[in-house]
Amino acid sequence: MIEAAALVKRYGDVEALRGVSFRVERGEILGYLGPNGAGKSTTVKLLTGLQPPTSGRARIGGFDVATQPLEAKRLIGLVPESGALYEALTPVEYLSFVGQLYELDPTRCRGRIHDLLEYLDLETGVWERRMQGFSKGMKQRVVIAAALLHDPEVLLFDEPLNGLDVQGTVRVKQLIADASARGCTILYSSHLLDVVERVCSRIIMLAAGSIQVDGSLADILARHPGATLEEIFQRLTGAPADRSEQPTDPFDPSQEALGRS
Template sequence: MIRTESLTKRFGPVVAVDSVSLHVREGDRYGFLGPNGSGKTTLVRMLLGLVYPTSGTIEVMGRRMPARAAEVLPEVGSLIEGPAAYPYLSGRRNLSLIDAIGSRDKRSARRARIENVLGQVGLAGVDERPVKAYSLGMRQRLGLAAALLREPRLLILDEPTNGLDPQGIREIRDLLTELNKAGTTVFLSSHLLSEVEQLCTRVGVVDRGKLVLEEELTALRAPTGRILVESPDADKITGILNGRLVSRAGEHIVVEHEDAAELNAWLVGEGMRIASITPERRSLEEVVLAATGPGADRLDR
């Protein structure tokens, strides 16, 4: 669905994107992550033909970009660096202007389409207030509605839940999951690692312009070979572990072991009380921090 090979963008002496080879498959929910200043937005803008690469190639839906942008972009919905809108017009009027571009549908069909996307993003009850009176969260919802107008095969979203409250974030996450199940590939850049962890199936991580990680989320969060044990008999357990103890904090113990069920059976057989026992898995935050260096916007390096 998206493929880049050795994609590079320089701004004078600054290399914003450095030889990135990115692969987004059809049907993915792909989370694109990285510290501030790592080149995420520059790369996303190149995918849409808004910035021309210095070198390398881009294919979106099997067609070269930006050379074939006129064919590709009608099948892509996007929300990049915040929603754009005429501030003195209502949300519906803004969507009407966007939807009219290149459309030969009857006005009634366009109205129905607009009402449908407003309902999808939680703005069905919006009145005729101008967009300048909208909250940041409402503007984000409107921008997402604009991205959905043409029932895109591919959604490219930059921080789509910016400004939303927790309920709104969950609603957008559920919407994107439903759209993906219906056949839309989702590519999103976000700083909210917890949301990416709950939504995405694959992730790519960039750091200082380089792609440092691209993998299935399930693989990244596979068991580490350690087991987390909580027990009121922590003292006794630490005495029988025969060198497999990794760490202990009160009743919480970390044990070197591959199989939680096997370890549980052994401990119970030894007469130990077990409150909980689970395989240790790395969080997405731990994965990203391990793959990247200090933030590019720090001044003390």
């Protein structure tokens, strides 16, 4: 369902993605891991057509994102990292607007909005209130509902748990499992290892724009005996734990970290 073929993305002299290739089959949940700046969000942007690749090809459901964008986009549901939505609207107005963009039947759309908001535990009292005063977690629930409204075949999550409380996190994990069971293909991009460890059937670790490892959790752990996923992650991605020198404690007055005498 998702196919990335030798994706390269350059921003000026900076190479954000260096020939990334992978396939995600129907019903599979791929955990897309990497430290900040590894190229996770860039991959999501290329897969959704938000940006064109410098070279390579992205396909969704067999449709080329560059040459058949509308066909590919009809299959996608995206939860962007920024959690962007139109805050001046109420959740119901916003989701109805999204439904109109997908030409959903208004009656069916209203029912689905009701079901989704209820499933995501958004209090009914705020459904008709403008989202300007919402907490981050409340907005994130609406963003997730907007990604699921048209029942997409491919779900792309870019740090979907941003701002969610424990209950919301549990609900999203459940939602991912349910969607996968229905045959939905999921790419879950995050740097939170514990969640990926629990929900994903396969993991890709990315560092500096290149894939470092690709396989199931069991495979990866078997290849690095005795190590936890976190240790493997740090080893493969060059994360801070690998540094020989420990960083200065900014709150330690003896180190004059704040430049005070």
